[in-house]
Amino acid sequence: MDIRRFISGIFLFHSFTEKEIDLLEASASLKKVHKGEQIFSEGLDATAFFVVVSGKVKIFKLSPDGKEHTLHIHSPGDLVAEAAIFDSMLYPASCVALEDATLLRISREGFLSIIKRHPDLALKMMSGYSRRLRQFVAKIEELSLKDMKARLASYLLEHSTVENGVTICNLKYSKKELSALLGTIPETLSRTLAFLKQNNLIIEKNNAIIIPDPDKLRIFSL
Amino acid sequence: MDIRRFISGIFLFHSFTEKEIDLLEASASLKKVHKGEQIFSEGLDATAFFVVVSGKVKIFKLSPDGKEHTLHIHSPGDLVAEAAIFDSMLYPASCVALEDATLLRISREGFLSIIKRHPDLALKMMSGYSRRLRQFVAKIEELSLKDMKARLASYLLEHSTVENGVTICNLKYSKKELSALLGTIPETLSRTLAFLKQNNLIIEKNNAIIIPDPDKLRIFSL
DNA sequence: CACACACCTTGACTTAAGTCAAGGACACCT
DNA sequence: AGGTGTCCTTGACTTAAGTCAAGGTGTGTG
Structure with missing residues (x-):
């Protein structure tokens, strides 16, 4: 190199x-x-x-x-x-x-x-x-003012792209790492993902999350 | 001016x-x-x-x-x-x-x-x-890894001075503002102060908090 | 292929802390 | 001095999320 x-x-x-x-x-x-x-x-x-x-x-x-x-x-x-x-x-x-x-x-x-x-x-x-300060301000806001559902919804929306008209978030880290990044434990991340799945807000496919209706999920991110 | x-x-x-x-x-x-x-x-x-x-x-x-x-x-x-x-x-x-x-x-x-x-x-x-980044990192650490007792203990220790051999923290803001700064609500701040008082870790006097044994309180700040 | 280990999910249970309500104290204004 | 509004404290209750445990799955190694 x-x-x-x-x-x-x-x-x-x-x-x-x-x-x-x-x-x-x-x-x-x-x-x-x-x-x-x-x-x-x-x-x-x-x-x-x-x-x-x-x-x-x-x-x-x-x-x-x-x-x-x-x-x-x-x-x-x-x-x-x-x-x-x-x-x-x-x-x-x-x-x-x-x-x-x-x-x-x-x-x-x-x-x-x-x-x-x-x-x-x-x-x-x-x-x-x-930019780094803004990221930290956003993280502090999430940790103090948002619950896990809102945090996960925000993460998924911010890290998704549109592929062939489908909004999809490819998970770049293990779920264990993602839970540490979102300020929780793996158990709670699993449960929150399950909640979003059961309410038809996401579809989990391999290592990706499909978001059928981003506007609907956005309501949960606030 | x-x-x-x-x-x-x-x-x-x-x-x-x-x-x-x-x-x-x-x-x-x-x-x-x-x-x-x-x-x-x-x-x-x-x-x-x-x-x-x-x-x-x-x-x-x-x-x-x-x-x-x-x-x-x-x-x-x-x-x-x-x-x-x-x-x-x-x-x-x-x-x-x-x-x-x-x-x-x-x-x-x-x-x-x-x-x-x-x-x-x-x-x-x-x-x-x-310095600002470090402050934010510390805040994120407190919000994600510490409970209210630890946060309050840390705040009191960091903002105290020694006056006539007595460790004392003069409260510079209202308790309502302090609770918002520490990431909680006034009720929880009251309760946490009461806990520290009942365990002889602090004495409340007017708008000041006396810390009889800072080393003992420090154990709670971790 | 078998085994070990780590990750992930799920259930039961616990806990920290928030919500709601009410009363008392205090500060400010008329 | 009296009235009003805000803050603070305390109690009852609720909820979000953590702890602990166990089973299933996937990955890597020998």
């Missing part, structure tokens, strides 16, 4: 000159991880941030009694933990590979020295931050 | 020249609001962000059936809704004054043109963003 080519493809670095890409490349390395492998743990020194090259990783919080909440699942192209390098310098959550993955690791020191010479980089990062 | 003097006191603008402060001042105005007055609503065009000069404002989400969740309460010196001007351009939540307040309003257009000439501003803003 050509690091330079991958770096050039990242939106953040589009305006970099060859020399600047050299500098960044010197601060970067590829990290291959296997499914289940820990990439970093909450509370540890944030020596780097990452960009997902392939595979999927999840960011999550663990409670003392072993319960887990997934903050985000990152796919190829996503930045991971970039906020941690600007303040406090500790990772605020943990990161694990959901499947075999490759990550571009960019060291904090290298990146901070580059961004000081390219503060316009920071301006470019602002919209990414803004 | 001297806008220029206030602007100069904001960390973000410390390195501005007189001329630059002129430009910023031209994009700014003071906004006086009364207790309960709406400053902006979720979904509206984000034409400006704000800095709290005096008083307190809350950022909150409302559900269709009138339930409310407070995302943050801002005090003098805090930036409000600055993220909204970088992406999407809509306010992701609403803002209301908790008491009579004065806000510095900075127009989006003015600020964006200034930041394009001062991208180092964006770099300065990154640590503020990083």
Whole structure:
């Protein structure tokens, strides 16, 4: 895998000159991880941030009694933990590979020295931050103001596409992971899916959910 | 109130020249609001962000059936809704004054043109963003992984100071507001306070909570 | 192919916390 | 001072969702 080519493809670095890409490349390395492998743990020194090259990783919080909440699942192209390098310098959550993955690791020191010479980089990062804040606001809203039916309905609608006139949501993660992402346990996810099925709001087919009437399901998402 | 003097006191603008402060001042105005007055609503065009000069404002989400969740309460010196001007351009939540307040309003257009000439501003803003993200991660953790006792215990410990060898948390908001901030209803907050009182973990005195044994209360905050 | 393990579903049961109601306390206004 | 409205507390009751357990299914390994 050509690091330079991958770096050039990242939106953040589009305006970099060859020399600047050299500098960044010197601060970067590829990290291959296997499914289940820990990439970093909450509370540890944030020596780097990452960009997902392939595979999927999840960011999550663990409670003392072993319960887990997934903050985000990152796919190829996503930045991971970039906020941690600007303040406090500790990772605020943990990161694990959901499947075999490759990550571009960019060291904090290298990146901070580059961004000081390219503060316009920071301006470019602002919209990414803004989007991340909005995602978190939406998650807080769901956890505090919506029940499981509404959360699941919202998830299904937001992650569905229209294929041959049929609205369909292909499940990209296991149900166990989906339940952790939606803030519940697998039992409750099963029950909520069953409720939606029994009320003819969804049809489950292999690893996909067909939504016969998206407008009807939308009523449940509020 | 001297806008220029206030602007100069904001960390973000410390390195501005007189001329630059002129430009910023031209994009700014003071906004006086009364207790309960709406400053902006979720979904509206984000034409400006704000800095709290005096008083307190809350950022909150409302559900269709009138339930409310407070995302943050801002005090003098805090930036409000600055993220909204970088992406999407809509306010992701609403803002209301908790008491009579004065806000510095900075127009989006003015600020964006200034930041394009001062991208180092964006770099300065990154640590503020990083802190905001951490706050949201902590809130999500509490809503998903902690019960009300733990949440309240955490809040009391984090907002307490030691006065004359006594750990004391002065309540800065009404209990109604505190319950919305902690993600519950007033009844549950009352009950949880009563539980902590009956177990000798807190003593309630006027508008303050005395914590006789912080280490003991900390066990409940996990 | 057989076995082990993890995931998923379902049932019984429990619990945290919300809903509804009412009374008391307090603050504000006339 | 009296009246009104809001907040706060408490009780009775309900509900959403978690805990625990067990069985079925699917996947991976030897």
